[in-house]
Amino acid sequence: MFEVTFLGTAAAVPTVERGLPALLVDFARHRFLVDCGEGTQRQILRSGLGLRRLDKVLLTHGHLDHLLGLGGLAGTLGLLRASPRLSIFAGPHALRLAAILLEQVVWPGARPPIRLDFVPVEPGCFYESGQLRVHAFPVRHAAPDSYGFLFERRASRPVLEERMEAMGVPLGPERSRLAGGHPVLLADGRRVVPDDVLGPERPGCRVAVVGDAESVDDLIEPVRGADLLIIEGTFLDADAQAARERSHLTIGDAARLAREAGVGRLWLNHLSPRYSAQAIADAAAAAFPGARVASDFDRVTVPD
């Protein structure tokens, strides 16, 4: 199960109601912070989720409203020793800015009290643990090296423990191999195959997060069939000219992407105070009925 918590849903400049871009993606014991606008550490406190377990930050791109909060967040993690390390995953441009912020402003000339890993991402899978994979895909935007992220729980077959017992498979590596889909030879010479001890396949599920983007054509394949798509909804189609000039989609573009890619649910964030949430929702619903407009601290669950 994925759980997404919107921490900041404003675009460019915060408002009284909306913080700057940041959201959490939780999967089992894994927690990913996607983008980290100024004020994110406080939004995390306000969300009630707290700072523990926060050791992975993914930056969609290097614009300030998506990364300046990394300074305060990392400083606080170091102060509270909330996490022994912090890994920052991003394209080279955003990663370079994050490194200047952390190494020259937050801890200038000093050894950071937590280990910092700056991990450049390229298109493809960059994080894998158990059934979880996280993929990066390129996004076109005014900031170089912009990426979207696809969080995937892979399709899998549940382990039927009672069948393992009945077949006499001992606890240990044999069970792991069978769970991974491989046959094993037991000590007594019997061969056990996955079909003996695994249930029917459970389909995977996927959450796609796109930050700022100027076009959708190249996003259809990366987000195709995702259970949940989160993408910017900065401009109404009536302001398409302003959107193009600022390297942004329109809300209509986002909704048409969701429809064409056949995603399950669409949530819009990165919102401008120009428009009411209702106007944004209506605009999106025209192409994608049921589209939702995120508010800070909204939580969305994608069940297995």
Place this chain on the structure above:
Amino acid sequence: MFEVTFLGTAAAVPTVERGLPALLVDFARHRFLVDCGEGTQRQILRSGLGLRRLDKVLLTHGHLDHLLGLGGLAGTLGLLRASPRLSIFAGPHALRLAAILLEQVVWPGARPPIRLDFVPVEPGCFYESGQLRVHAFPVRHAAPDSYGFLFERRASRPVLEERMEAMGVPLGPERSRLAGGHPVLLADGRRVVPDDVLGPERPGCRVAVVGDAESVDDLIEPVRGADLLIIEGTFLDADAQAARERSHLTIGDAARLAREAGVGRLWLNHLSPRYSAQAIADAAAAAFPGARVASDFDRVTVPD
């Protein structure tokens, strides 16, 4: 009249209730932001005061909780063209960090859309305009080049316009010279002296703002007789050991400073979630009855 608006009253790490250190000092058309912790731009919006007229930032010292918000604030001022320039006044250490943040993270390799002035302060008056003077005085703290700031409206004599009229002083430089305390010779040969056209002296008034500090002995003279003293209240005296280790005063120290320096009012900020506001107020009141504990968005007026 001075008006002080507390924007963030937490220490080191924000809480749900308290933002990181920042406060505004308004005097006539002058607006000074003292310190700029992460999230200050949003606190300004929440205060209802808005970003216009914000062109002067004073940093007490270079610790992160006092300056990281400068990145987002300057970025937004540049984006909105809310102000044609931003002057940052601070000791060399804080100024260097502010410059890295603004020049290498906010606008790397680009000409900032607003003019940035980095103004190093030294002990003494560093800003003067009309009746207003702002002085810096050294403060001992773990951060190098820490300063407190004294905002002073100088003593002055009000201009009695009806006397100017009656004496036949023409509009223009003659009136300015008289208002400034100098005699003038009129075109008809009459000599007019200040006592002819000025009322009785109105005493000046002063607001002292001290950030983090580890000792008070050297602060008594700089803040002596201030109408309002704002100073950190991070630790109770019971935790004096922790306070010393972290280069901080105790609340008792702050209250005794206020008493010994004969200040009019004492407000404490830079508060730890360890203690309730009531416990902090009680601790301060023991040495300085009437001491107040700031909350975010509290406003304090110092009348002329």
